[in-house]
Amino acid sequence: MSDLRKLKVYFRLHWIKILLIxxxxILGIFTVIVLSAGVTAMLNLESFYKQLQFSSIPLQFFFSIVTAIIFASIYTIFHYWFFFGGGMTKLGQKKVKSEEVNIRWKEVIGMDEVKREAWEVVQLLKDRSSLQRVGGRVIKGLLLSGPPGCGKxxxxxxxxxxxxxPFLSVVGSEIEGIIVGLGAAKLRALxxxxxxxxxxHGGCIVFIDEVxxxxxxxxGDMGFGGQMSANAAVNQLLTEMDGLRKIENNVVxxxxxxxxxxxxxxxxxRAGRFDRKIYIGLPSLKDRENLFRFYLSKIKYDPESIDVAVVARKAVYKSPADISNIAREASIIAVRNKKEKVTMKEINEAMDRIDLGLKKPIEFSEKEKEQxxxxxAGHAIVAYLLHPTDDxxxxxxxxxxIGLGVVSHHSRQESHIHNREYYLAxxxxxxxxxxxxxxxxxTTTSGVDEDMHQAMWWAYNMVWRWGMGPSGLKGNFKALEASFGNPLGFSTPNFLSEKTKEKLDEDVQKIIQQCLQEVEGLLTKEAQLLERFAQELKNRQELDYDEIEAIxxxxxxxRLRQP
Structure with a gap:
């Protein structure tokens, strides 16, 4: 690329700085000339008073100019920083530079389908000539969506x-500011x-996180200008991605x-802006195994102690960020325990600390510990014997x-849809x-507060939303009430008849009572198992998977196996 072209691009980007410099x-040269003339006049004067009078004029002029420049510079810098640079909202922000991005493709673990789709985009950006030969155009936008921590x-x-x-990165929340129109101005500059x-360079990638x-x-604006500014930012983004421009730039x-x-x-x-949409979900069992191997390879661990397949099964519904955090937390626990390597014990402690929270320094009385x-024990026995999917x-x-005690149960693999039996369990x-x-x-204690809340939540949704009530009433009554009851989406008590509401509430209670009877029958029948499990738990305080299976x-x- 010629130096003249680089110079033209540089001038287009920094013309304001060049103009100010x-x-x-010019002002500096003029000041020097005036100052030199004043000094010359001072040297050539014969009379002391004339010399003093004439020599003071350029000096006063010089100091006036210096003072004006100082105050004008301070005002201009502050004004630009506050109104166009984000003001206080820019403090502490750090822009990601392209040279700081150094993530190799092989370091992206798992999500094979996602990588296959994204790799096609990479090939198109690398070899644009092949696409242009058939009359095609490079995509303008790629939207990555999915849960937090999944690798977008x-x-x-x-x-x-x-x-x-080149890679220009910005966070969506950094674009908007306290001044109306600031978001659109920042997008134009970006x-x-x-x-x-x-x-x-033949192309550029603009990455907007939290877009x-x-x-x-x-x-519509509510009268304070905030929504108008947000609308302007959206309009500017629409224009930049697919506006009326004469030159087609290779900006993705x-x-x-x-x-x-x-x-x-x-x-x-729509097509022409975000042409490709890729959903990045939680990793599968195979992906979790690969992720654990990758992050464990970055720390010292005992491969004979840690069974990666078992750990991956325990980490169902964990994101890549969660798995990275488990490995990091396990290494910290190993250092705290003065160990040279991470073992399965540290992995389990790390998962407990992340999932269940920190231990509380609470001393139970013997009566409370037994309760x-x-x-x-009631949770564990019912989950083990009646739940169709969970271990x-x-x-x-x-x-x-999260509480005074806990029973951790979940499925060994992801489930994306559930039936009535799952919710009843x-x-x-x-x-x-x-x-x-x-x-x-x-008798019972207040410790069942959250349990009752969860039971009511499941039963309520089964009846009001999923058509699983025993009376036969079908429909998503909650969604209808929210959609048609009020134009703003708030529910209204007048959309459903009182008779229908009473019937739905009766269905909720029928489900609760039916489940109570079945659980009471099970635990009465398994009274010996309940006694054994509770005593083991009271003595050991914690029981892991293998110990529970042994009991x-x-x-x-x-345990009940799903057919």
Whole structure:
């Protein structure tokens, strides 16, 4: 590329700075000339008074100019920083530079389908001539959506590294500011720089993290200007991605968001703007195994102690960020325990600390310890014997931030849709604590508060939303009430008849009562198992998966398996 072309691009990007430097230079030269003339006049004067009078004029002029320059510079810098640079909102921000992005494609673990789709984008950006020969055009936008911590930003950096193009990164929340129109101005400046980089290097990638901050649907302003500014930012983004421009620039926008694309402005989602939409979900069992191997390889661990397959099964519904955090937390625990390597014990402690919270320094009385032990034993036995998909991985009566005790149970693999039996099993598991306390102590405690809340939540949704009530009433009554009851989406008490509401509430109670009867029958039948499990839990305080399995096998019990 010729030096003249580089000079033209540089001038287009920095013409304001060049103009200010030129004006300052002219002013400086003029000041020097005036000052020299004053000094010369002072030397040539004969009279002392004339010499004093004439010599003071250029000096006064010089000091006036210096004072004016100082105050004008301070005012200009502050004014530009406050109104166009974000003011106080820019403090502490750090812009990601393209040379700081160094994520290789092989370092993106798992999500093979996502990588296959993204790799096609990489190939198109690398070899644009092949696409142009058939009359095609490079995509303008790629939207990465999915839950937090699943690798959206990581994948965007890997794309930029593989393509070898300049990478301009910005967070959506940094674009908007306290001044109306600031977001649109920042977007113009961002894409101006991107087009200049594309002209110099043949292309440029603009990555907008949390793009939903500037891509929400446009609405009418409520009178304070905030929505008008947000609308202007969306309009500017629409124009920059697919506006009326004579020159087609090879600028690709990659957006990342945690929200559903239906919550974004429809004009952004159409073809010609975000042409490709890739959903990055939670990793599968195989991906979790690969992720654990990758992050464990970065620390010292005992491969004979840690079974990666077992750890991956325990980490169902964990994101890549969660898995990275588990490995990091396990290494910290190993250092605290003065160990040279991470073992399975540290991995389990790390998962407990992340999932269950920190231990609380609470001292139970013997009576309280017994009550909590039977409470958690009720959960564990019902989950083990009645739940069609979940395994019981841990039972504990050690107080933690989430409660005085806990039973951790979940499926070994992801489930994306559930039937009526699954929800009924969840209700029965939550009610196991209530029934166990009642059978053992002939009374119940306030510890069942959250359990009752969970049971009511499942039963309520089964009846009001999913058509699973025993009376036969079908329909998503909650959604209808919210959609048609009020134009703003708030529910109204007049949409459903009182008779229908009473029938729905009766269905909720029927489900709760039916589940209570089944759980009471089970725990009454398994009274010996309840006693054994509660005593083991009271003595050991924590029971892991293998210990729980051993107790049930000794009692001749097998868990319910889903057909």
């Amino acid at each position: 030129t004006l300052a230079s 930003t990581y994948l965007a950096k890997a794309i930029a590294t593989e393509v070898g193009l 894409f101006k720089e991107a087009r200049a980089m594309a002209e110099l 939903d901050s500037i891509a929400r649907p446009r609405r 926008v990659i957006g990342a968001t945690n929200v559903d694309e239906r919550e974004l402005d429809p004009a952004l989602m 909590v032990a039977y409470h958690e 019981v991985f841990k039972a504990s009566i050690i107080p933690r931030s 969840n209700i029965k598991v939550t009610l196991g604590s209530y029934v166990a306390e009642k059978l053992k102590f002939n 049930f096998k000794e009692c001749g019990k097998e």
